[in-house]
Amino acid sequence: MEFQVGRGAFAEAVGWAARALPSKSPVPVLGGLLLEADAGRLTASGFDFETAARIGTDAETSGSGRVLVLGRRLLDICRVLPEGAVRCALEGTRFTVEAGGTEFGLSTLPLDEYPPLPSPPAPYGVVDAAGFADAVGQVAVAAGRDDTLPALTGVQLRLEGEEMTVSALDRYRYAVRKLPWKPEAGADGEAVEALLPARRLLDVARSLARCGSVRIGLDPSAPGGGLVGFEGGRMRSVVRRLDGRLPGYGSLFELTGAAVAEVECGALAEAVRRVSVVAEANSPVRLDFSATDGSVRVRAGYGDDVAAQRLPAALTGAEEVTVAFRPAYLLDALNSFEGPVLRMELLGAGQRALLSAAGAGAEDVTAHRHLLMSVKQLV
Structure with missing residues (x-):
């Protein structure tokens, strides 16, 4: 040789x-x-x-x-x-x-x-490589790290018609991103789901981001333990699926009666990053929204060791709303959004909060949404 x-x-x-x-x-x-x-x-x-x-x-x-x-x-x-x-x-x-x-x-x-290499499954459809990498990156931050709950360490791909839904969750957050994709001529259009290890899928998606398009191969009749193939240019990768599937998010994302706040995403992320330096491990960052002042006060810490910053914010549906989140979880969510303005649907302390890009409707095929649980104990 x-x-x-x-x-x-x-x-x-x-x-x-x-x-x-x-x-x-x-x-x-x-x-x-x-x-x-x-x-x-x-x-x-x-x-x-x-x-x-x-x-x-x-x-x-x-x-x-x-x-x-x-x-x-x-x-x-x-x-x-x-x-x-x-x-x-x-x-x-x-x-x-x-x-x-x-x-x-x-x-x-x-x-x-050396074991024989697995054969890639038959092609099932094609997706834009850069868009796929962005989508996986946006939701993978919500995947769990606890290997005793393997299904929660995965990112789920749902393929239905000409729409792909990418989702991940742990016990405190649930991220979902939709994007268009083109199924192969032989695909029947029925919904197909595949749960893949988040870290492996993220690595593959980022590596193929410059390939123009990614061809995805899978066997729809293999609900668990099967393989999913990814091919872009000269590069091919095969990833073994995780057993199980993620629960549906439809009812979780319906926040009836929620107040709605809009704030500049980058400014809020920087404020959270700044004030959380005084927060003890696992202590929350508190957000006080006020319709009267048209602002949000970002606060962290206890007693004399505190930090706070006020930012412009619009609030509708309530005069005041206070929520608090783990700083790392909130920053993961904020950093996953690309738009300048963030929309937050808020039910209050200890309840769900749904984050999305301002102006993105629920039927937007490229919509990215991130659900967070607010902590009950406020700062």
């Missing part, structure tokens, strides 16, 4: 495939990257039983073959390679990487112990 490839293309291929490497694994061969060279093509793959990443690139191949090498070691080598052509060869059990007069040698891992 011997091939030559440009440094940039080689580093990109290794970097993409390395995304599927486990941080720790009791199976040593899963720490390896599979390199395959044949007929002017180099393919790099990584796999950890939950995610597979694969990418192909043009290369000058003077000898075909396959080799399994330590992935993170090869990734470190790619970062320090000098510019120019990279020449790689397999000599017995030693894999060499040479560029610009610098040569590295790597021992190889046993190929016969």
